[in-house]
Amino acid sequence: MNVQGYEKRQLLEFYSTMYKIRKFEEEVFELYKQGLMPGLAHTYVGEEAIATGACNAIEKGKDYVASTHRGHGHLIASGADLSKMMAEILGKKTGYCKGKGGSMHVVSLENNILGANGIVGGGIPLATGAAYTSKLKNTGQVTLSFFGDAATNQGTFHESLNMAAAWKLPVVYIIENNQFGISVSIKRVTAIKDLAERAKAYGMPGVVVDGNNVIEVYEKVKEAVELARKGEGPTLIECKTYRFRGHHVGDPGIEYRLQEEIEEWKAKCPIKRLKEALINNSIATEDDIKNIERDVDKQIEEAVEFAKQSPYPEPSEAFEDLFV
Amino acid sequence: MREITYAQAICEALDEEMARDENVILLGEDVGIIGGNFKTSVGLYKKYGEWRVKDTPISESGFTGLALGAAITGLRPVVEIMFSDFMAVCFDQIINQIAKIRYMSGGQVKVPLTIRTPIGGGRSSAAQHSQSLQALVAHIPGLKVVLPSTAEEAKGLLKTAIREDNPVVFMEHKMEYNKKYLVPEGEYTIPFGKARIAREGSDITIVATSSMVMKSLDAAKELEKDGIETEIIDIRTIVPLDKETIVKSVIKTGKLLIVDEGHIRCGIGAEIAMSVLDDVFYDLDLPIQRMGTENVPLPFSPALEFPLIPDAKKIYQKVKQMM
Known part of the structure; x- marks a missing residue:
């Protein structure tokens, strides 16, 4: 991993964010196991470099982010409030959506996060529409549209990329290719090796990135964001990665994957790789890293505590927020 | 105008x-x-x-x-x-x-x-x-x-x-x-959730949607010749639904027919009927009736299509049956 030319502050920020996502997801898993979390959640463990690299390549709070069912990482990397997120995941009144959305539907408008989405590929047109507003109003904003490899086989992917390219909309499409749609390997249902190749069919640049390398993700997304901001239209970026856990917290994820494959990817852990680069290049010491981790651990602990202590919504609140 | x-x-x-x-x-x-x-x-x-x-x-x-x-x-x-x-x-x-x-x-x-x-x-x-x-x-x-x-x-x-x-x-x-x-000339808006009485009458209430309002009005002209005064409610919005206007009218007429062009099964007619039933039950002279498109896909040939969709003549006949 080449960290040359980066300020220590920024690299530590990357590390802190990735670690925060990992730790948050591990807590979510714990809460699930303890029976404290209603329903399910899809964790982002192993994919942290993508949200971290991409969301740091935009202007937070100005540009838009449209997320997926596996969306905690995008929210955290965009600066969302951990307590409000955790409260939402536990179905509490103090959550971002007052307990109405849960893990799969966290929206934080104050962070310009247009929502996670429970439908695979369902949020791609929405992201494209946000870019349409930016184009029409000439605001200079860019939208990041995240989705998984499986979403690229949905019609909404095709329809959205086609329109965005035809109209040169300021949007960057980011495939988080963790190689599985629930249990089905992308290789079993798709003939091409690199999904980014599809970009050519729409008339936009397609880029393949090592999704476990935060620096590479950051640089490629930054280039795409600059193109979009200049009015040169969308880019499709495929980040190759792997989810360490199953599809959701209740899925061990081992029936359809080889243990060796899981181990191989765990060895490419994006957090470990950045840590090694920081230490090997004498940018940070083990102590610096420990300090960051301690600070994050405390934040997560506070978020969990806040969520646990928060009240559930009253049943009557189910009838609120339908219409303006 | x-x-x-x-x-x-x-x-x-x-x-x-x-x-x-x-x-x-x-x-x-x-x-x-x-x-x-x-x-x-x-x-x-x-x-x-x-x-x-x-x-x-x-x-x-x-x-x-x-x-x-x-x-x-x-x-x-x-x-x-x-x-x-x-x-x-x-x-x-x-x-x-x-x-x-x-x-x-x-x-x-x-x-x-x-x-x-x-x-x-x-x-x-x-x-x-x-x-x-x-x-x-x-x-x-x-x-x-x-x-x-x-x-x-x-x-x-x-x-x-x-x-x-x-x-x-x-x-x-x-x-x-x-x-x-x-x-009308110039600017105007019409609020949601407020039905329009398209025709006043005292013998029967027809709640109609969309073009069924005009078909019901055509039927009402014929019914008038037979001495039947039809009240026609143009419901305008299904969500929100102006229950109040329907209930008031049915209490007056004692008869309710709902006409909507959607398929009959699980349709607007069923929904409106059940929405008002509790409030009008004891004022009804006979059970609430509904009309809609028959429960088959709409075929191409006019010979097949027209008989499936409510029109003024069918509404007229239905009202006559209800009298």
Whole structure:
């Protein structure tokens, strides 16, 4: 991993964010196991470099982010409030959506996060529409549209990329290719090796990135964001990665994957790789890293505590927020 | 008042709202250069430019979802889905995204989005271009559902729909587009959830939607000759539903017939009947009756199609049976 030319502050920020996502997801898993979390959640463990690299390549709070069912990482990397997120995941009144959305539907408008989405590929047109507003109003904003490899086989992917390219909309499409749609390997249902190749069919640049390398993700997304901001239209970026856990917290994820494959990817852990680069290049010491981790651990602990202590919504609140 | 077509009335509503608010945009298939498949946006492309009147690819999911993204980031889009049958192509966007995002987000976002789409049979368009799918959308919490009858109604209700901060499915009747109606000059809007008494009468109440209002009025003229005074309620909006006006009328007449062009099964008739039943039960002279399109797909041949859809003659006969 080449960290040359980066300020220590920024690299530590990357590390802190990735670690925060990992730790948050591990807590979510714990809460699930303890029976404290209603329903399910899809964790982002192993994919942290993508949200971290991409969301740091935009202007937070100005540009838009449209997320997926596996969306905690995008929210955290965009600066969302951990307590409000955790409260939402536990179905509490103090959550971002007052307990109405849960893990799969966290929206934080104050962070310009247009929502996670429970439908695979369902949020791609929405992201494209946000870019349409930016184009029409000439605001200079860019939208990041995240989705998984499986979403690229949905019609909404095709329809959205086609329109965005035809109209040169300021949007960057980011495939988080963790190689599985629930249990089905992308290789079993798709003939091409690199999904980014599809970009050519729409008339936009397609880029393949090592999704476990935060620096590479950051640089490629930054280039795409600059193109979009200049009015040169969308880019499709495929980040190759792997989810360490199953599809959701209740899925061990081992029936359809080889243990060796899981181990191989765990060895490419994006957090470990950045840590090694920081230490090997004498940018940070083990102590610096420990300090960051301690600070994050405390934040997560506070978020969990806040969520646990928060009240559930009253049943009557189910009838609120339908219409303006 | 002056006489214009229903399509012109829609066009005027769009034009006035686009002039009033620069955030209003229109998008859909063929809405631009040719002014819409049913000529409901003639001249708007020239007047407002290609970014506010956008000809889209034939990608209903894509552009309907795009409109949602635009709506939650500051625009006020009007989407035209060329036939209500094509809503089926983008039902994820309508049902799971547009209807849900405000609620799922705990009220963080507003969705000022209008979906305009024509319903109705009667022009030999066969099974995929003739459906009246209002019951399907009215079933989904989070959508307002509007069914204008005349050109005057269409214009006033569309202007209200566009100004709404909630998603509205606005269903126009394709057999009305070329018909001429008297429409007031100048600016006016018609509120949602307020039914219109299209004809006063004391013998029976007919609650009708969309073009069934005009068919019921035609039937009422014949019924009058037989000494039957029909009260006709143009319900205007299914969501929200003006129960009060219906109940008041049925208490007066003691008889209720509901006429909607959607299929009878699980339809608007059943919904309205059960919505008012508790309040009118002891005032009814006979059970509530409903009319709608028979429960088969609409066939191509007029010889097959027309008998399946309610018309003035069938309404007349039904009312006679109820007397």
